[in-house]
Amino acid sequence: xxxxxxxxxFWFSFWTYLxxxxxxxxxxxxxxxxxxxxxxxxxLAAFALHTAxxxxxxxxxxxxxxSTMYEYAVTMSWAVALSFIVVMARFRRxxxxxxxxxxxxxxxxxxxxxxxxxxxxxxxxxxxxxFYIHVTLAACAEGAFIVAAxxxxxxxxxxxxxxxxxxxxxxxxxLEEIISRSLRIGYPLFTIGALFAGAIWAxxxxxxxxxxxxxxxxxxxxxxxxxxxxxxxxxxAWRGKTLAVLSIVGLAIAIxxxxxxxxxxGLHSYV
Amino acid sequence: MNEERRAAKGNFISNxxxxxxxxxxxxxxxxGWIATEIVPPDFPERGDFFREAWGGGAVKLVTALxxxxxxxxxxxxxxxxxxxxxxxxxxxxxxxxxxxxxWRVPLPAASGDPGAKRLSFEFSWRLLExxxxxxxDPIVHFAERYGRAESIGADALRGYFSRVAAIFRKRxxxxxxxxxAEGIAFAASAGRWRSPGxxxxxxxxxxxxxxxxxxxxxxxxxxxxxxxxxxxxxPRDASLTLRVDDxxxxxxxxREIRSFVSTVSIVDARGKAVAFxxxxxxxxxxxxxxxxxxxxxxxxxxxxxxxxxxxxxSERGARGSLDLSPAEPVxxxxxxxxxxALRFIPDFxxxxxxxxxxxxxxxxxxxxxxxxSGGEAExxxxxxxxxDFNKRFAAPVDLVLTRCEPVYYTGLEVSxxxxxxxxxxxxxxxxxxxxLMYACNPRIVKGFARPDGIVVAAGEHRWRTSFELEFAGxxxxxxxxxxxxxxxx
Numbered sequence: 001x002x003x004x005x006x007x008x009x010f011w012f013s014f015w016t017y018l019x020x021x022x023x024x025x026x027x028x029x030x031x032x033x034x035x036x037x038x039x040x041x042x043x044l045a046a047f048a049l050h051t052a053x054x055x056x057x058x059x060x061x062x063x064x065x066x067s068t069m070y071e072y073a074v075t076m077s078w079a080v081a082l083s084f085i086v087v088m089a090r091f092r093r094x095x096x097x098x099x100x101x102x103x104x105x106x107x108x109x110x111x112x113x114x115x116x117x118x119x120x121x122x123x124x125x126x127x128x129x130x131f132y133i134h135v136t137l138a139a140c141a142e143g144a145f146i147v148a149a150x151x152x153x154x155x156x157x158x159x160x161x162x163x164x165x166x167x168x169x170x171x172x173x174x175l176e177e178i179i180s181r182s183l184r185i186g187y188p189l190f191t192i193g194a195l196f197a198g199a200i201w202a203x204x205x206x207x208x209x210x211x212x213x214x215x216x217x218x219x220x221x222x223x224x225x226x227x228x229x230x231x232x233x234x235x236x237a238w239r240g241k242t243l244a245v246l247s248i249v250g251l252a253i254a255i256x257x258x259x260x261x262x263x264x265x266g267l268h269s270y271v
Numbered sequence: 272m273n274e275e276r277r278a279a280k281g282n283f284i285s286n287x288x289x290x291x292x293x294x295x296x297x298x299x300x301x302x303g304w305i306a307t308e309i310v311p312p313d314f315p316e317r318g319d320f321f322r323e324a325w326g327g328g329a330v331k332l333v334t335a336l337x338x339x340x341x342x343x344x345x346x347x348x349x350x351x352x353x354x355x356x357x358x359x360x361x362x363x364x365x366x367x368x369x370x371x372x373x374w375r376v377p378l379p380a381a382s383g384d385p386g387a388k389r390l391s392f393e394f395s396w397r398l399l400e401x402x403x404x405x406x407x408d409p410i411v412h413f414a415e416r417y418g419r420a421e422s423i424g425a426d427a428l429r430g431y432f433s434r435v436a437a438i439f440r441k442r443x444x445x446x447x448x449x450x451x452a453e454g455i456a457f458a459a460s461a462g463r464w465r466s467p468g469x470x471x472x473x474x475x476x477x478x479x480x481x482x483x484x485x486x487x488x489x490x491x492x493x494x495x496x497x498x499x500x501x502x503x504x505x506p507r508d509a510s511l512t513l514r515v516d517d518x519x520x521x522x523x524x525x526r527e528i529r530s531f532v533s534t535v536s537i538v539d540a541r542g543k544a545v546a547f548x549x550x551x552x553x554x555x556x557x558x559x560x561x562x563x564x565x566x567x568x569x570x571x572x573x574x575x576x577x578x579x580x581x582x583x584x585s586e587r588g589a590r591g592s593l594d595l596s597p598a599e600p601v602x603x604x605x606x607x608x609x610x611x612a613l614r615f616i617p618d619f620x621x622x623x624x625x626x627x628x629x630x631x632x633x634x635x636x637x638x639x640x641x642x643x644s645g646g647e648a649e650x651x652x653x654x655x656x657x658x659d660f661n662k663r664f665a666a667p668v669d670l671v672l673t674r675c676e677p678v679y680y681t682g683l684e685v686s687x688x689x690x691x692x693x694x695x696x697x698x699x700x701x702x703x704x705x706x707l708m709y710a711c712n713p714r715i716v717k718g719f720a721r722p723d724g725i726v727v728a729a730g731e732h733r734w735r736t737s738f739e740l741e742f743a744g745x746x747x748x749x750x751x752x753x754x755x756x757x758x759x760x
Contacts, residue, residue, distance in 0.1 A: 121528070217307065
């Protein structure tokens with residue numbers, strides 16, 4: 001099963017993303033529009049392969065690809081790629097690919113290390129429509145947090161860049177807007193999907209809304225963190241560099257929370 | 272004294288204190304998260320072991336801070352209580368501001384002064400109409416150039432204003448205006464539902480916290496393990512009995528688990544079933560305010576419901592099958608050979624201390640039997656899924672296990688949570704609030720339509736780049752609408 005079409009497409013998309021990243025790096029160095037267009041085209045091709053891989057997995061298993069850590073990581077990285085394409089289409093700044101593509105590659109490397117076996121049969125606890133709501137929204141939210149962190153990294157690079165580089169990189173205002181918008185997309189999705197939908201589903205499946213399971217606690221920590229950041233940002237504080245740094249720290253917490261069940265066990269131990 | 276109280280209350284509901292409280296809860300949750308990974312929940316029972324491993328001081332600290340169950344510790348409860356109190360007081364004292372902030376948009380005070388704004392533009396009606404360099408020439412320039420103000424009549428002004436207002440409305444803005452002798456002052460606002468959304472979200476969080484507290488203190492849950500066909504007293508209700516009529520594991524052809532199903536009846540003191548139905552994972556059964564959940568199952572190693580063995584007597588060539596019951600010898604055909612089923616293991620593994628079951632799931636069912644013939648008895652294992660590993664007995668008979676059904680004990684969790692409805696209401700309110708908060712992007716544009724032209728201005732916006740684009744779009748749309756490209760009204 002592991003050498004099936006979906007896995008082959010995953011690897012094709014991985015190598016194409018890697019190629020896109022390399023060309024984006026060249027673009028950052030030479031700043032020729034043609035190179036940027038080539039990098040963007042490679043990224044779009046990788047995204048098409050990525051989408052095809054997910055579709056193949058869905059068709060093979062008969063259920064959306066969210067039931068294992070591998071499937072979740074691949075879906076989350078797909079959400080990151082989609083967010084990047086939307087941002088790029090709106091603001092026409094190909095240079096964001098220099099940061100977003102390696103972040104995406106890191107998520108895909110993590111996915112590649114996870115067991116890829118596909119199962120047609122969802123385990124009983126996962127046979128609920130809440131599963132699709134919970135996981136889809138959580139994956140999209142974490143995708144948005146990754147985009148925010150990517151823009152945060154560029155923001156910090158821009159601060160330390162020379163005059164020539166500053167013209168090439170997106171403006172601080174634009175980067176702050178991307179961070180802020182990404183967090184404002186991610187936060188409600190995370191709150192509704194990961195926490196509320198998860199709690200309601202837990203009530204149906206396990207008879208309790210909250211179990212203080214490591215994954216649940218990790219989600220609560222992440223939610224409180226972004227609550228704090230947005231509470232301040234909405235009021236005009238914690239902007240600029242502070243927001244950029246906080247978006248990167250948020251991603252670090254999200255990664256620990258995401259990978260937590262690999263080490264901590266608990267009710268969410270779906271490898 | 273009153274001043275001091277007011278100041279204390281002001282500090283308690285200040286934004287700064289709210290941030291401190293959220294940060295404290297974040298820190299407490301993070302500390303609890305880390306503590307649960309370091310300190311096992313059975314720490315109090317293994318005090319001696321940890322005293323030796325970690326030292327007395329560390330054990331005292333863990334015990335004092337309740338780090339083996341941090342989320343029920345006094346310090347975590349304190350952080351939660353503080354969060355609740357600040358949230359409650361903020362809502363109670365600021366509900367008007369939280370709800371209505373984006374609904375109240377004051378009109379500009381005087382003509383030509385929509386406020387000191389970062390973004391602004393102004394057009395002369397006449398110049399717009401003519402279309403001649405309209406985008407370059409503001410009213411002042413026009414007046415200076417031609418030495419006179421090119422004013423229009425009151426009816427024409429209303430006509431122009433209604434077209435400008437339509438442009439705003441088309442883009443999702445709500446327009447309020449006030450006409451005076453000087454002209455028409457207007458304010459266009461979009462994303463006004465954000466403030467009620469903020470309020471709803473905060474109320475939702477408060478309600479969720481209340482629901483959680485009710486559930487924690489008034490809710491209960493109990494686990495019962497019931498053998499299929501037997502009954503146990505219904506937890507916390509002596510007048511009822513919980514009977515499990517059947518339990519089954521539904522699997523696919525590849526032996527993947529599809530579902531666990533318990534068929535349950537709730538029987539009253541007179542023996543009458545007051546409720547019955549199937550309980551599955553994700554599909555609990557409701558009995559009044561209580562719910563029954565399919566939680567787990569277990570198998571007793573030494574019990575099985577039915578076992579069937581096929582035999583082949585090598586000397587006579589006779590074949591047949593036998594049904595076995597635990598510890599009851601059964602003769603094979605008309606021979607002197609007898610078989611006795613001794614022990615059942617659902618998930619057979621062999622360890623240094625002999626056979627054991629790796630799990631409660633019948634992944635590798637095995638039956639230990641004793642074959643007796645001519646005064647000699649021999650023991651061995653028969654495997655349901657791995658027949659090649661079956662024991663070859665000295666007695667002239669080949670045996671194959673063809674069926675072995677274990678006795679299941681279904682694990683049902685019976686619970687009641689009086690806070691469930693409150694929690695669900697909180698989730699609904701907070702979800703709606705969040706959608707309003709983050710789907711609505713509040714923007715305010717103010718302006719003044721005078722007889723000689725129009726002034727439009729907007730202040731700072733959180734997303735400067737996008738708002739500048741939108742504002743430029745509004746300017747262009749007004750120019751086109753009033754100018755010759757938009758036609759005459």
